[in-house]
Amino acid sequence: MNIGDVADLSGLPAKTIRYYEDIGLVEPLRSANGYRSFRQSDVHKLAFLGRARALGFTIEDCRSLLKLYADTDRASAEVKQIAEEHLDRIDRKIAELTEMRATLSHLVDACAGDHRPNCPILADLAME
Amino acid sequence: MNIGDVADLSGLPAKTIRYYEDIGLVEPLRSANGYRSFRQSDVHKLAFLGRARALGFTIEDCRSLLKLYADTDRASAEVKQIAEEHLDRIDRKIAELTEMRATLSHLVDACAGDHRPNCPILADLAME
DNA sequence: ATAAGGGTTCCATTCACTGGAAGGTCAACA
DNA sequence: TGTTGACCTTCCAGTGAATGGAACCCTTAT
The missing domain is CATH 1.20.5 (Single alpha-helices involved in coiled-coils or other helix-helix interfaces)
Incomplete structure (x- = not known):
């Protein structure tokens, strides 16, 4: 999926998604033409980020929350x-x-x- | 008065006072040695700014409020x-x-x- | 002479984006 | 085939309101 579709799906502006990649919150693949190629899991992560940010969590909180979410052994x-x-x-x-x-x-x-x-x-x- | 004294009197950090001069909210005089020299009116203005900022007014609001304060013909x-x-x-x-x-x-x-x-x-x- | 405690300027950083410029890619249509 | 228009890319600058730090100057006391 290209960034525009992901923007529509997640509700986040494309600019913001690029920014989130910049700071290491998502790591989409790249197509041969250099376009970002988002997996279903990336979209899910971005929607997660959108909701966490809407609750006012800081970006660093979001980073921690994503890490905990990925860790099935979390407390x-x-x-x-x-x-x-x-x-x-x-x-x-x-x-x-x-x-x-x-x-x-x-x-x-x-x-x-x-x-x-x-x-x-x-x-x-x-x-x- | 030097910046340190004004900082103590107004409760604003010296850094902030320099910043307020930078953006044109106050215009202290200068002593021969290059130090800022604050008049009573400057101190008063800075205290005004401190209170306006404490009420959450933006800097641009503060600028407008100061202008209105100075204008005795204001509505x-x-x-x-x-x-x-x-x-x-x-x-x-x-x-x-x-x-x-x-x-x-x-x-x-x-x-x-x-x-x-x-x-x-x-x-x-x-x-x- | 020197040390402490002022002061000065200028540059970078914060937070979480957002805007814009300059240019590459792709699909559709004449 | 050419071209238009909608995508996409990177990079740089700006937002608000300070704050931190470096490098350097001035004053006063010891």
Whole structure:
């Protein structure tokens, strides 16, 4: 299969698939004409990557997850640890954003948003 | 004032302050020895930037906010619009993360996390 | 004289792509 | 057979917002 078909099947842009080969996440074969030739297993791997990335795992997480997936002797504890660390990252990020949101929405509510220059948002940023 | 003092006062790393000068957010004077010489107004501006960045505004937002702050004829509506757009970005990001979190936490709960290879997390990623 | 602790510039790296240029390959159609 | 258009290839540069490091200059104290 050529890269365009794989892009359609996996939902990943061709550019991204080439990038994933670059950094060693997939190793498609090559046809005589130099085109990448993807096996069914490559397509499967790329779909796996797409879903892992959609869950926010980093590329390095994905690399580890793929390795664990390929290792039938893995301990599920290893997978779970990666996922739990990622869950923590997400929770911290949500907490950070939620705090920003609270402050910001408070300021937005306080701002008249009309033609006059007086503005509590700027006042807060300037610590006036 | 030298950059180190300003870094201490504003809470921004010296590297970041140099970067902000690079991209035209501040324009400190220079002493005879070539050192940056920060006025009170520069320090104030940098503190403003630090707070705006802490609220998650982009650098370009910060540039606009600084311009509005300097313009005593501004309409508060302009400030409010920037803040509201940012609030939307934050809300979208929180929604995205919350959805990731839900899926991921579901998978983590389903995973035994022991020495056995069976793993619902990998199974889900592989769409098995 | 020299050492410590400032400061300076410039270049490379981060993360995960994405855009674009320049060019090779292939299938279909006139 | 020629050519068009849709593929494919590689390589280089840019994104955002810094951060790390090298190599070097300035100031002050010992």
